[in-house]
Amino acid sequence: MFEQDETLNALREALELSPENGILRSQFARLLMTRGRLEEAETLLREGLARCATSEVLQATLAECYRKLGNTSAALVILEDLVKRPNCKPEYLIQYARLLLLKGQLSEAAQAYQRGIARKPELADPDLAAALDVRPTGESEPWQDEPDVDEQGRIRIPVGESRPEDPILEMEKPDLGFKDVGGMDDLKKQIRLKIIEPMKHPEVYKAYGKTVGGSLLMYGPPGCGKTYLARATAGEIDAAFYSVGLHDVLDMYIGASEQRLHALFENAREHAPCVLFFDEVDALGSSRADLKASSGRHLINQFLSELDGIDGVNDGILILAATNAPWHLDPAFRRPGRFDRLLFVPPPDIEARMAILRVLLRGKPQVDIDCDAIAKKTEKFSGADLKAIVDQAVEDKLEQALAKGVPEPLTTKDLLHTLKQVKPSTAQWFASARNYALYANEGGIYDEIIDYLKLK
Secondary structure, eight states, rough: OHHHHHHHHHHHHHHOOOOOOEEEEEEEEHHHHHHTTTHHHHHHHHHHHHTTOOOOOHHHHHHHHHHHOOOOHHHHHHHHHHHHTTTTTTHHHHHHHHHHTTTTHHHHHHHHHHHHHHHHGGGGGHHHHHHHHOOOTTOOOOOTOOOOBBBBSSSSOOOOSSSOOOOOOOOOOOOOOGEEEEESHHHHHHHIIIIHHHHHOHHHHHHHOHHHHHHHHEEOOOTSSSSHHHHHHHHHTTTEEEEEOOHHHOOOOOOOOOHHHHHHHHHHHHSSSEEEEEEGGTSSSSSSGGOOOOHHHHHHHHHHHHHHHHSSSSEEEEEEEEOGGGGGOOOOGGGSSSSSSSSEESSHHHHHHHHHHHHHHHHOOOOSSSSSHHHHTTOOHHHHHHHHHHHHHHHHHHHHHHSSOOOBBOOOOHHHHHHOOOOOOOHHHHHHHHHHHHHGGGGGHHHHHHHHHHHO
16 A cells, blocks of 8 residues: 555656646556546546647546546546547547447447447457457358468459458449649649649550559648548549548458458459548558557558568559558558659648638628638638638627527627637647658658758
8 A cells, every 4th residue: 555655646746847747647556546536536537628628648647537536427528529530549549439338339349349449449348349249350250261362462352252241332423623722832733743744645655664653651740631632633634533541451360351352442443443442451461560469461462462462463443542641551551653752641731721711601691701810710620621721710709699599690709809819730730740751751851841841
């Protein structure tokens, strides 16, 4: 008991010296929870979130504290937000599954559990899996045994044998083009030169022995329009657009994810010319050095094989991918012929911000809103941040209308007032990106970040 008290006192003193340290605060709260001092832990965590409302580690720890206090609904509200975020930690999915099980939502709990262990197999919990009636990956199925792998580590796809059902992707024909993308002129110019012109003039490129298609990796802070830009690119070349999410590829059974990925590429080859878009590609192609399970390495090897066109020709297929964390992508993906062309998608420039604001304000009651003035004050704001400003201003107006009984239109003053309450969400991303650009910029792949942040 004395040693435990000494540990608590040491953590408390350390936290007093570094009150902004979310990880330290989380560890202190967890120790309090193990001692049964749940209310004290809750207060500690809420104080931390008052200092840093976006801290995921504090939010996840508070959700665990709420669960132990029996406040399942409050815990669910926190976890529902965490699991919707890009690249959410698999631990949050397992935590979410436990909460859903307590609420009796077995189907949703099983899906969350499967997503969690698909990303990090070592999180598998036999007791939780049994409660959810989820079959462990070690149990026998006709297509579940360790897959047949060739010398390059690629899955050999069996012919005529039982296999998981192939994923079905919905084909889109985007009705938007670059004219619908405000600003971003430099980005559009790069995509046009690298991607669109070869697709529009294949005979010229084939005369020089160049295949039509290729791969392009877009990266940058979340909420800055990478997916929208991919759809606009498909619209520019009047091509079919297939958007691939994690759920379209990942499967809990060994070897099934590789087969699903192969089926997706085969479908794209049958419908060329088309655009195959992978969102959150770092979740499918994480660095193999960081993976403990062989199943993750097999999936990466399969992905690389499909990009190379070893099992089928990729002529006429434009493979676009987006990620918020290119530094987590396996280096093999950036080899020439794969995602060797990286495109930095920064927060929208002033022209783009003005265009986004006009779209967001369309159809809403307003009086002479000066989008130019607002755009000038929102440097480094993402499109999602701009939407938050407009949404908050609308909510404030609704509250006033209900109080006065008379609805009033939005004004520039309303938006500028709301702007004071919203901070750019890209700041945290740039804090991480800056370190990679300065200290892990092999081959100059992050020079665009250096130029954007004016670090030279």
